[in-house]
Amino acid sequence: MQIAETIIPAFVNGSKQLFIGGKWQPAVSGKEFDAINPANGKLLARIAHGDAADIDLAVKAARRAFEGEWSRWTPYDRQKLLLRIHDLVQKHFDELALIETLDMGAPITRTRALKDWISQVILFFASQTAAGGTETPRNSLPGQMMTMTHRAPLGVVGGIIPWNAPLISQWWTLGPTLATGCTAVLKPAEDASLSTLRLAELLVEAGLPDGVFNVVTGFGNGAGGALAAHEDVDKVAFTGSVETARKIIAASASNIKRLQLELGGKSPDIVFADADLDIAVPGAAMGVFGNSGQICVAGSRLFVQRGIHEEFVERLTQFSQTLRVGDGLDPAVQLGPLISEKQLERVLKYVGVGREEGARLSQGGNRLGGELAPGYFVEPTVFSGVHNEMTIAREEIFGPVISVIPFDTIDDALRLANDTKYGLAGGVWTRSASTAHRVSQGIKAGTVWVNCYLPLDPNVGFGGYKMSGYGWKGSSEHVESYLYRKAVYMNIA
Numbered sequence: 001m002q003i004a005e006t007i008i009p010a011f012v013n014g015s016k017q018l019f020i021g022g023k024w025q026p027a028v029s030g031k032e033f034d035a036i037n038p039a040n041g042k043l044l045a046r047i048a049h050g051d052a053a054d055i056d057l058a059v060k061a062a063r064r065a066f067e068g069e070w071s072r073w074t075p076y077d078r079q080k081l082l083l084r085i086h087d088l089v090q091k092h093f094d095e096l097a098l099i100e101t102l103d104m105g106a107p108i109t110r111t112r113a114l115k116d117w118i119s120q121v122i123l124f125f126a127s128q129t130a131a132g133g134t135e136t137p138r139n140s141l142p143g144q145m146m147t148m149t150h151r152a153p154l155g156v157v158g159g160i161i162p163w164n165a166p167l168i169s170q171w172w173t174l175g176p177t178l179a180t181g182c183t184a185v186l187k188p189a190e191d192a193s194l195s196t197l198r199l200a201e202l203l204v205e206a207g208l209p210d211g212v213f214n215v216v217t218g219f220g221n222g223a224g225g226a227l228a229a230h231e232d233v234d235k236v237a238f239t240g241s242v243e244t245a246r247k248i249i250a251a252s253a254s255n256i257k258r259l260q261l262e263l264g265g266k267s268p269d270i271v272f273a274d275a276d277l278d279i280a281v282p283g284a285a286m287g288v289f290g291n292s293g294q295i296c297v298a299g300s301r302l303f304v305q306r307g308i309h310e311e312f313v314e315r316l317t318q319f320s321q322t323l324r325v326g327d328g329l330d331p332a333v334q335l336g337p338l339i340s341e342k343q344l345e346r347v348l349k350y351v352g353v354g355r356e357e358g359a360r361l362s363q364g365g366n367r368l369g370g371e372l373a374p375g376y377f378v379e380p381t382v383f384s385g386v387h388n389e390m391t392i393a394r395e396e397i398f399g400p401v402i403s404v405i406p407f408d409t410i411d412d413a414l415r416l417a418n419d420t421k422y423g424l425a426g427g428v429w430t431r432s433a434s435t436a437h438r439v440s441q442g443i444k445a446g447t448v449w450v451n452c453y454l455p456l457d458p459n460v461g462f463g464g465y466k467m468s469g470y471g472w473k474g475s476s477e478h479v480e481s482y483l484y485r486k487a488v489y490m491n492i493a
């Protein structure tokens, strides 16, 4: 792909350091690790391999900043900072999108399309800097007692984010941190750190005070574990797997830190026989195949009413065959590679398990070779005739694999849809308002889409039921979760 070699931004080449206390520095150990382009397996950059010692330096810098001049910044000051950051992020968005595509493989059309959405997210948090102020609730106490409740920033927040959409995830920590006057240490995923490092450069340009936002790159069981366990971190905001969440919950016990957890999903997407298949087929397909299935809300259990099951599978198969898979730098590509060889092996292992358990492979299921062989590409894959008890219908695959499961009635659909340990999202496709209402009420998940799949608005927010985690991201509730509340009783007699 000639564009790859000619337009790699200067930023991507060379070594990338840790961003601590406003300064760029190597890891204390001096170690580095490789950033690999998943589209071709080639080295993109060497990244500082941060560990517990670096996390400690970053937390100290964040604490100093929290107690320093930053604490005297007014909501208006922080709002202006967010607006300056907004303008710089918008100005450099093509570059951020390109870095993201090179680093984690999503098609350039997809990463560039985030421009407006990220703008909306930053402006949302800019609008929240004065939110949640002092209130004067009534009381029933004798005498003349005035009661007030105040809000105060929690302190130092640790952000631990995954690789599937860093351009988005980084803002779920940075936005509420800056809106409330907290400070943060962010640990990006080892497989996709580069856009967060470039963002840090833009933050400096925007006038971010030293230490307010720190980035320590490294691995989960080193830097990640140290951040989760650090006793001077007041909150950890984590997005990732259930297994890692369990470790983070255990580590949080050291100082009873607050947690926000957005975990996996095995979301049901339910198509009724009366649905408009012209929108349901591509909508349901891209609700999984977008980002090559590496989407936490992917509607990977696709329930289709029995009467249209065969027709739907056929149309879904045909649609999948039209999708262009390849290096995401090519603007015609719709599906990029998986993030790594490890992820590729995991996805192919699930495809094998699906076949062994008797699901019908209607489309795909293979690694792509030829000129794509050096990268980690898997065909869009459709299993049909799947039972909800099969492994491929129970475990999160995080790859371009759809399991089509037939159902008969609304009650069946809801019973099967809710028969999962997860509850992140769900979808329903129907022309009937009453079916849409019943099913959207009945699905036990934090987000339900009707006749669409994937749109999210930062002002609305999202979160999980059951093992998909806790804490609401976006909306004023997200901002509130970065604030302490304090009641003051004032005897004014």
Ligand code: ADP
Pocket (backbone or CB within 6 Å): 160, 161, 162, 163, 187, 188, 189, 190, 218, 219, 220, 221, 223, 224, 225, 226, 228, 239, 240, 241, 242, 244, 245, 247, 248
């Ligand atoms: P995924 O399977 O999607 O990579 P993970 O939960 O393993 O999800 O990773 C999400 C983030 O959590 C990454 O930044 C990773 O480095 C980090 N992480 C992994 N293990 C730990 C751990 N034990 N403690 C803290 N963070 C971790």
